[in-house]
Amino acid sequence: MESVYQRSKALSAASTSFCPGCMHSTAVKLICEVSEELGIQDDLVIMAPIGCAVYLGVFVQFDSFGAPHGRPAATGTGFKRSNPDVPLILYQGDGDCASIGIAETLHAANRGEGFTVIMINNQVYGMTGGQAAPTTLPGQKTTTSQYGKITEDMGDVIKLAEIIASFNAPKYVTRQSLHTPKNILAAKKAIKKALEIQINEGGYSYVELMSSCPTNWKMDPKDTPKYMEEVVLKEFPVGDLKG
Amino acid sequence: MAKVVIDPVYCKGCGLCFAVCPKGLLKTGDKVNAKGYAYAMQENEEQCTACKLCAIMCPDAAITVYK
Amino acid sequence: MSEKVVKKGNEALCEAALRAGCRFFAGYPITPQTTATEYLSWRMKEVGGVFVQAESELAAINMIAGSAHAGCRSMTATSGPGLSLMTETLSVMAGTRLPTVIVDIQRAGAGIGGIQGAQGDFYMVTKTLGHGGLQGLVYAPDTIQESVDIIYEAWDIAEKYRTPVFIMTDGTMGQMMEAVEIPDFKDAPDLSDQPYVAGKRKDGRAKRLITDSPWFGSKGNANDNMEYFYAEYEKMYESWEENEVRYEEYMIDEAEYLIIAWGTSARVAKTSVKHLRNQGIKVGLLRPITLAPFPKKQIAAIDKNKIKAVLTVEMTIPSQFHHEVTRYLDKDIKVDTYRRGGGNMVLDEEIEEAVKKLM
Numbered sequence: 001m002e003s004v005y006q007r008s009k010a011l012s013a014a015s016t017s018f019c020p021g022c023m024h025s026t027a028v029k030l031i032c033e034v035s036e037e038l039g040i041q042d043d044l045v046i047m048a049p050i051g052c053a054v055y056l057g058v059f060v061q062f063d064s065f066g067a068p069h070g071r072p073a074a075t076g077t078g079f080k081r082s083n084p085d086v087p088l089i090l091y092q093g094d095g096d097c098a099s100i101g102i103a104e105t106l107h108a109a110n111r112g113e114g115f116t117v118i119m120i121n122n123q124v125y126g127m128t129g130g131q132a133a134p135t136t137l138p139g140q141k142t143t144t145s146q147y148g149k150i151t152e153d154m155g156d157v158i159k160l161a162e163i164i165a166s167f168n169a170p171k172y173v174t175r176q177s178l179h180t181p182k183n184i185l186a187a188k189k190a191i192k193k194a195l196e197i198q199i200n201e202g203g204y205s206y207v208e209l210m211s212s213c214p215t216n217w218k219m220d221p222k223d224t225p226k227y228m229e230e231v232v233l234k235e236f237p238v239g240d241l242k243g
Numbered sequence: 244m245a246k247v248v249i250d251p252v253y254c255k256g257c258g259l260c261f262a263v264c265p266k267g268l269l270k271t272g273d274k275v276n277a278k279g280y281a282y283a284m285q286e287n288e289e290q291c292t293a294c295k296l297c298a299i300m301c302p303d304a305a306i307t308v309y310k
Numbered sequence: 311m312s313e314k315v316v317k318k319g320n321e322a323l324c325e326a327a328l329r330a331g332c333r334f335f336a337g338y339p340i341t342p343q344t345t346a347t348e349y350l351s352w353r354m355k356e357v358g359g360v361f362v363q364a365e366s367e368l369a370a371i372n373m374i375a376g377s378a379h380a381g382c383r384s385m386t387a388t389s390g391p392g393l394s395l396m397t398e399t400l401s402v403m404a405g406t407r408l409p410t411v412i413v414d415i416q417r418a419g420a421g422i423g424g425i426q427g428a429q430g431d432f433y434m435v436t437k438t439l440g441h442g443g444l445q446g447l448v449y450a451p452d453t454i455q456e457s458v459d460i461i462y463e464a465w466d467i468a469e470k471y472r473t474p475v476f477i478m479t480d481g482t483m484g485q486m487m488e489a490v491e492i493p494d495f496k497d498a499p500d501l502s503d504q505p506y507v508a509g510k511r512k513d514g515r516a517k518r519l520i521t522d523s524p525w526f527g528s529k530g531n532a533n534d535n536m537e538y539f540y541a542e543y544e545k546m547y548e549s550w551e552e553n554e555v556r557y558e559e560y561m562i563d564e565a566e567y568l569i570i571a572w573g574t575s576a577r578v579a580k581t582s583v584k585h586l587r588n589q590g591i592k593v594g595l596l597r598p599i600t601l602a603p604f605p606k607k608q609i610a611a612i613d614k615n616k617i618k619a620v621l622t623v624e625m626t627i628p629s630q631f632h633h634e635v636t637r638y639l640d641k642d643i644k645v646d647t648y649r650r651g652g653g654n655m656v657l658d659e660e661i662e663e664a665v666k667k668l669m
Contacts, residue, residue, distance in 0.1 A: 001244060005298040005308035007253070016303060020280060021257030025302030032304075043510045048521075057519040063508035065379045065406075065520035067372055068398050074369035078376025078384065079508070081360045082334050086380070086509050104372070107365040181263055181299040214257075221257040 008032035009061070010041040016059045017052075021221020023178040023211035024052055027120055028059055030188045031089060035062070038195055044087050045079070047072045051093040052126045070101025073108035076115045087199055088115040094135040095125045098160045102134075105160070109204055112169030116194040116205045119160065121175075121236065122213040130216025134158035137235055142216070157235055161208045165241035171203035172243035175236060177210035179225040183238065190240075197243070205243070210236055245293035245310045247285050253305035254282035260297035260306065266290045269297055312493045319454045320346040320387070320484040322492065323413060323477070324353065326458040327385055330465055331498030332411070333359035334384035336373035338366055338392060341425040342481030343415045346387040357495075367392035371399040371412070378408045379508050379520065381501035383465045387413035389481070390423060390431055400474060401440025405522040407543075408506055409468030409475070411461065412446075416480040418626075418653030426653030427480035427574055430626035432634075435476050436602040444540070445547050446474040447554060448602040452577040454488040456599070462493050467554070469499070471546060472506065478601065480625070482574045482655065550603040557605045561587060562594030567665055568612065569595045570635050571623035575656050579623050582661035593665055609638040619644040619668035623661055627651030644668060 010032035018024045035041040041061065048056035050069035057064030067075035072090040080088050097105050097119045105117070124142055125131040132142040132149055135157060139148040151157075165173040172194050176187035187209055194205035210232060212224040219227065247269075254276065260283060261269045268291060272284035282305075285291065293310035317325065324346050327335075335354055337347040347363065354361035360377070364370035370386045377384035388396060393414055403410055416431050418424035439446050447467060451457035457479055468475040501507050506520055524539035525532035558576075561583050562568070571579045576597040586593045596612075598605045612620065620643055622632040632647040639645060648664035650656050 001246070001309040003307050004293055004310045005295045005306070007250070007304040007307065011304055015253050015255075015278070018302070020255035021259055021302065023302055025304075029302065029304045042512075042514075045508045057517070057521070061517050063511065063518045063520070065506075065508050065518075066402075066522055067375070068402050068522075071368065071372040071399065074364065074372035075376035075379070077362060077369075078334060078336065078373035078378075079380045080376075081362065081373075082377040082380035082382035082384070083509060103365055104369050107369065178302075181296045184299050221259055222261060225259070225262070 008036055010035045012059050012061060014058055017055055019215045021212065021214045021224060024120055026178045026184060027118060027209050027211065028056065030184065030191055031118065032060055034188060034192045034195060037192065040087055040195070040199070044089065046089045046091055047076055049092045049096045051096055053091055053093065053120070054127070056091055070096055071104055072096065073101060073104035073113070073117070077108055077113045080114050084114060087195060090115055090117045092117060092119050093126070094119065094121045094123065095133045098134045098158050106163065109164045109170050109206065110167045112204045114198060114202045114204065116198050116207065118191065119206065119208045120211045121208050122211040123232065124213050124216045126213045126216055130213065137232065159236065161206060161241050164206050169204055170206060170242055171197045171201065172205040173241045175208040175210065175238050175241065177228060177233060177238050179210065179212065179228040210238065245291045246288045247291060247297060248307045248309065249283050249285065250305045250307070251276040251282045253303045254280065255303055256280040256282050257302065258283070259300050259302065263296040263300045265294060265296070312491050314489060314491050316487055316489050317454070318345060318485060318487050319457065319479060320415065321349045322454050322490045323457050323461055323479070324349045325492050326461045327411070328353065328357050328359065329493055329495045330383070330462045331496055332383045332385050332465065333357070333498065334374060334377035334382045335359070335386065336362040336364045336370040337386050337388065338364050338370050340389045340392045342417055342427065342484050343387050343389045343392070345484065346413070346415065367395040371396040374410050375399055375403055375408055378410050379506060381504065381507040381509070383498045385411040385413065387415060389415050389417045393431060393434065397440035400446070401442050401444065402522040403474045404439040404444035404446055405442065406506060406520065407472035409465065409472055411464045411468060411475050411477065413477045413479065415484040416478060424653035425481060427482035428625045428653055429480060429573055429575060429631065431478065432601065432626070432630040435478060436604065439474060444543060445602055446476055447471070447550065448476040448478060448600065450478045450573045450599060450601050452573055452597060454483065454486070454490045457483065458490055458492060465498070469501065478573065480574050547603070551606065554600060555603050555605045555608070556599035557608055558597040558599060560595035560597060562596070565592050565594030566616070566618050567591065567593040567668060568617050568620045569593065569623060569661065569665065570609070570620060571595065572598050572601060572631060575623040575625050578656050578658050579661055581658040582665070585658065586662055586665060591665065604634060606638045609635055610640070612640060612643065614640045614642045617643055619646070621661070621664050621668060622647040623656055624649050625656055
């Protein structure tokens with residue numbers, strides 16, 4: 001017998017520190033698999049965010065560096081402009097990308113900086129214990145919206161992919177999901193396309209990945225795909241928005 | 244002949260693979276790994292078709308598929 | 311070839327930065343820094359570097375951090391309000407041990423304050439870079455020539471210690487014009503083998519896990535590693551006090567009175583010293599060139615048997631530099647301060663009066 005699916009060599013021997021069933025792990029796995037398929041596993045540099053993925057550099061075999069919360073798009077700008085030949089992924093959460101760092105995110109997108117943003121949208125601040133984020137669904141209970149998110153108070157859902165897709169500069173903007181094998185394969189294809197654009201033609205790409213946070217959703221991981229399909233994706237439809 | 248091997252080092256017992264197996268061959272095992280997770284196991288190995296859906300679904304890259 | 315030109319302070323500083331091998335600048339317009347950003351917006355491109363007009367100072371400081379992670383010599387320039395925005399990343403840079411150069415062209419006051427030159431960022435820059443208590447090297451020139459000379463070697467020092475380096479001027483020095491000798495272009499070193507530089511992993515080298523906090527090491531858990539490494543950083547800061555302190559002694563021969571001042575205040579005080587000496591008053595000037603490390607030993611060594619009184623001069627109220635000087639000065643020496651605030655210049659005649667009051 002030969003193996004037809006095995007663990008990517010771009011992943012470290014270390015297990016990730018993400019919770020059981022957290023789709024952060026799925027996203028990291030896909031990035032590693034794509035890097036191997038593109039033959040860039042020794043070239044890719046990844047930026048670790050503040051949040052659950054702060055130890056990202058431990059889990060992957062790429063060079064990695066960080067930025068203060070919300071600032072990866074600025075830090076990535078400086079890196080990529082000074083070393084345009086190095087493929088760069090900004091791995092960010094929804095709080096990092098759409099809340100504290102929305103200014104840096106949008107300006108970098110509008111300038112068409114030559115990196116790929118992988119945004120993990122799980123609708124909560126995961127690491128700090130499940131507070132409401134700009135992506136939290138209306139009515140969703142979090143530790144800072146304990147009776148359900150009231151949009152008149154906390155604002156409606158920010159759909160970052162749609163905002164970024166409205167700019168001229170970005171080459172590829174897409175939202176994918178990680179809740180079924182079919183969606184995971186589509187997400188992988190999107191990551192691959194984004195990196196191919198970055199490497200072959202240059203320019204900005206944004207891949208938003210709908211993800212789960214079973215711990216803070218207070219949900220059995222096995223129940224998260226159904227919830228995502230029936231509730232989350234109604235608010236955040238998947239598909240290519242640009243490019 | 245096909246089968247999957249679940250690496251207890253990486254499996255966190257989340258169970259996301261259970262529902263995606265068309266034959267329903269995956270379930271929570273009776274052993275616990277070093278992190279304290281009851282990791283998944285495959286039963287009735289002979290029915291496995293190496294469709295890879297479990298491995299694709301597995302967040303933690305714990306599943307190797309053989310054919 | 312070096313060249314002698316008459317140039318605005320901000321522009322001379324920027325030109326010298328390019329000649330020192332700086333090839334990345336990000337900045338956000340703020341008075342009195344704007345002439346620096348404007349100059350580099352076109353001049354950086356001429357030398358093949360990258361200029362980015364950032365969307366904010368928050369972005370600017372992070373851009374230069376990113377450039378440093380790519381192994382490029384990078385800098386930004388700002389003034390007080392912008393510096394406040396940058397502090398989080400200054401803290402990150404000090405933690406990452408990232409060599410960058412930050413120029414603070416000071417303006418008056420807290421908040422919006424005023425746009426005239428001042429020296430009110432002294433505590434903010436010299437005591438700790440942002441949260442967490444880590445430090446950087448801080449230089450304070452008093453002429454445009456000195457600012458040129460300092461920035462020309464700023465990256466060499468930043469890379470030697472892997473630390474952010476500050477250069478503090480002010481609105482006055484930034485806008486004034488002066489004859490200045492600009493040094494020749496020199497090549498930046500190849501920094502690709504540095505542990506803080508990310509890139510393609512040639513020859514199968516191990517990955518670099520670059521973080522702003524030294525969590526990883528041989529000391530057990532993250533807390534223990536961070537405690538250990540911060541103690542090592544402290545040893546480095548202490549070594550700066552031995553090896554990197556710079557100061558100028560101006561007309562101190564047989565001095566009975568001493569003025570201690572920095573930057574523009576010291577520049578004005580030099581005029582006062584000349585006037586007073588012409589009047590037969592034996593006064594000299596001690597001018598710290600490095601504010602961090604601060605010339606503690608040199609101030610502590612001021613001999614009460616020779617110096618009858620000390621006057622500190624600074625352009626900010628409440629006092630900052632004055633308190634720092636008196637921490638180290640012999641308590642038996644009479645000391646007073648003369649300061650102006652609100653963006654007002656210190657005046658040579660008022661310094662002279664203040665010295666005479668001490669007599």
